Amino acid sequence: xxxxxxxxxxxxxxxxxxxxxxxxxxxxxxxxxxxxxxxxxxxxxxxxxxxxxxxxxxxxxxxxxxxxxxxxxxxxxxxxxxxxxxxxxxxxxxxxxxxxxxxxxxxxxxxxxxxxxxxxxxxxxxxxxxxxxxxxxxxxxxxxxxxxxxxxxxxxxxxxxxxxxxxxxxxxxxxxxxxxxxxxxxxxxxxxxxxxxxxxxxxxxxxxxxxxxxxxxxxxxxxxxxxxxxxxxxxxxxxxxxxxxx
Amino acid sequence: xxxxxxxxxxxxxxxxxxxxxxxxxxxxxxxxxxxxxxxxxxxxxxxxxxxxxxxxxxxxxxxxxxxxxxxxxxxxxxxxxxxxxxxxxxxxxxxxxxxxxxxxxxxxxxxxxxxxxxxxxxxxxxxxxxxxxxxxxxxxxxxxxxxxxxxxxxxxxxxxxxxxxxxxxxxxxxxxxxxxxxxxxxxxxxxxxxxxxxxxxxxxxxxxxxxxxxxxxxxxxxxxxxxxxxxxxxxxxxxxxxxxxxxxxxxxxxxxxxxxxxxxxxxxxxxxxxxxxxxxxxxxxxxxxxxxxxxxxxxxxxxxxxxxxxxxx
Ligand SMILES: Cc1cc2nc3c(=O)[nH]c(=O)nc-3n(C[C@H](O)[C@H](O)[C@H](O)COP(=O)(O)OP(=O)(O)OC[C@H]3O[C@@H](n4cnc5c(N)ncnc54)[C@H](O)[C@@H]3O)c2cc1C
Numbered sequence: 001x002x003x004x005x006x007x008x009x010x011x012x013x014x015x016x017x018x019x020x021x022x023x024x025x026x027x028x029x030x031x032x033x034x035x036x037x038x039x040x041x042x043x044x045x046x047x048x049x050x051x052x053x054x055x056x057x058x059x060x061x062x063x064x065x066x067x068x069x070x071x072x073x074x075x076x077x078x079x080x081x082x083x084x085x086x087x088x089x090x091x092x093x094x095x096x097x098x099x100x101x102x103x104x105x106x107x108x109x110x111x112x113x114x115x116x117x118x119x120x121x122x123x124x125x126x127x128x129x130x131x132x133x134x135x136x137x138x139x140x141x142x143x144x145x146x147x148x149x150x151x152x153x154x155x156x157x158x159x160x161x162x163x164x165x166x167x168x169x170x171x172x173x174x175x176x177x178x179x180x181x182x183x184x185x186x187x188x189x190x191x192x193x194x195x196x197x198x199x200x201x202x203x204x205x206x207x208x209x210x211x212x213x214x215x216x217x218x219x220x221x222x223x224x225x226x227x228x229x230x231x232x233x234x235x236x237x238x239x240x241x242x243x244x245x246x
Numbered sequence: 247x248x249x250x251x252x253x254x255x256x257x258x259x260x261x262x263x264x265x266x267x268x269x270x271x272x273x274x275x276x277x278x279x280x281x282x283x284x285x286x287x288x289x290x291x292x293x294x295x296x297x298x299x300x301x302x303x304x305x306x307x308x309x310x311x312x313x314x315x316x317x318x319x320x321x322x323x324x325x326x327x328x329x330x331x332x333x334x335x336x337x338x339x340x341x342x343x344x345x346x347x348x349x350x351x352x353x354x355x356x357x358x359x360x361x362x363x364x365x366x367x368x369x370x371x372x373x374x375x376x377x378x379x380x381x382x383x384x385x386x387x388x389x390x391x392x393x394x395x396x397x398x399x400x401x402x403x404x405x406x407x408x409x410x411x412x413x414x415x416x417x418x419x420x421x422x423x424x425x426x427x428x429x430x431x432x433x434x435x436x437x438x439x440x441x442x443x444x445x446x447x448x449x450x451x452x453x454x455x456x457x458x459x460x461x462x463x464x465x466x467x468x469x470x471x472x473x474x475x476x477x478x479x480x481x482x483x484x485x486x487x488x489x490x491x492x493x494x495x496x497x498x499x500x501x502x503x504x505x506x507x508x509x510x511x512x513x514x515x516x517x518x519x520x521x522x523x524x525x526x527x528x529x530x531x532x533x534x535x536x537x538x539x540x541x542x543x544x545x546x547x548x549x550x551x552x553x554x555x556x557x558x559x
Pocket of ligand 1: 013037443444445446447469470471472473484485486487488489500501502503504505506507508511521522523524527539540541542
């Protein structure tokens with residue numbers, strides 16, 4: 001089977017979030033980039049597991065500049081066979097989805113996987129947009145994926161529970177927690193990643209649908225009010241009279 | 247402005263997140279709601295109260311296939327001439343809104359936390375709740391998904407006219423084999439009150455004191471990531487950067503250290519109460535109210551006081 005896994009970079013989860021240029025740009029100074037956790041731990045690792053049992057190959061695709069190559073090599077070190085980078089700074093989710101769909105449309109992938117969202121833009125947009133642009137079924141927030149021949153059986157989060165669905169390939173899926181266990185790249189993987197192919201393709205012309213004009217940080221919290229552990233009546237009273245939440 | 251709000255229902259009733267989306271739409275312009283046939287008859291009135299002027303009911307399409315649902319939404323946009331589509335950022339909104347956006351070539355702002363500003367920009371959550379972004383949608387048609395618990399609904403609209411709505415949406419590409427309902431009836435992402443606990447609770451057998459407090463308050467339960475990873479609690483309760491992001495009115499955290507990845511998914515909560523034995527726990531920096539104490543003693547006491555308060559009010 002041919003798998004395409006969409007990989008985005010994301011700031012390391014401990015990064016301090018700050019903005020520069022009059023709050024119009026994310027301050028990248030000192031920020032360590034990682035592979036977006038949902039893309040890596042769940043989408044990529046599950047694709048690798050399926051490849052290992054069914055055969056085939058796993059290609060990753062990233063829309064980004066040359067600086068993203070280091071992040072892409074990490075995905076290769078975990079076990080992807082080859083990688084593609086669409087050489088453009090992603091302007092918004094639609095731009096990203098459009099470039100991936102353009103690349104994928106004539107390559108015969110059986111499955112396109114992405115994470116449920118990135119931890120920086122939290123959009124949950126790219127997977128659904130790729131599916132629409134390629135006119136494919138879309139299974140969002142998948143927590144389990146098994147293949148029987150060309151039929152996939154997928155557990156996915158639904159309002160109020162879990163739904164088990166069947167879909168025939170090709171299809172697009174977004175991965176949530178539960179799909180796979182995190183894999184740590186080993187020395188062999190890291191060495192092998194250096195020689196794996198990383199193809200760079202130029203972007204296609206795309207409509208401009210949205211843009212981030214500016215950013216803001218939440219208001220700083222006031223000081224914490226401490227309550228004696230033996231006086232829970234006071235806490236209840238504060239929650240009712242002061243905070244007005246009960 | 248003409249707005250179309252798409253919502254689906256869980257067991258026939260309109261969720262709070264859906265009501266908020268309808269109310270949000272009504273604050274932007276004249277609002278038509280599109281919903282599926284599963285909605286209970288008495289719930290149609292709720293949509294009017296939240297500000298809908300018209301309700302379109304489709305009885306043919308199930309809610310499971312994002313491809314069909316998005317075709318239905320696009321057909322309703324065409325039929326009503328809507329310029330803005332609003333959906334709650336729930337599991338359906340996450341599947342359907344991007345497809346609608348790509349189909350209409352209409353810019354999508356995900357996770358709005360406020361009404362559009364005077365300049366038309368839409369404030370959304372970014373960096374897992376650690377910051378906000380102001381998005382400008384450059385297309386004439388716009389799609390917005392709304393973060394649950396982002397605005398206070400003031401009910402008061404009149405009854406909405408109800409009409410059947412049908413459209414050609416093609417065959418389903420997904421077959422539903424089984425549905426497993428989640429235990430408990432308060433859905434975490436839209437709960438107003440949440441009681442959460444972490445590794446400080448020492449083991450799954452101790453969760454009774456957490457559930458007792460949640461029950462007394464009418465709250466949903468949640469947990470930190472290691473607790474879900476070890477299997478003490480189900481995965482859907484894991485909140486934080488890599489779990490569910492929530493913004494309830496009240497978040498009570500017992501035995502949780504407050505690591506940055508946990509805070510990322512909960513710091514949108516209006517009021518945070520932290521119970522921890524360690525006065526240096528980082529969570530106290532994000533808390534409104536702090537109790538330095540042992541969760542095993544504090545939680546039962548708090549539950550007893552809540553029960554007393556409920557009996558009097
Ligand atoms: C990429 C990445 C993503 C992550 N995403 C998430 C996420 O989404 N959500 C998340 O929660 N974590 C996440 N984490 C993990 C996070 O960094 C912390 O490890 C985790 O939140 C700690 O959980 P905890 O507070 O329950 O446990 P601990 O860190 O073990 O803290 C337990 C706390 O309980 C207190 N305690 C002990 N006994 C008692 C008692 N009897 N009464 C009261 N208090 C007591 C202790 O003082 C301590 O503060 C992520 C980590 C990484 C690297």
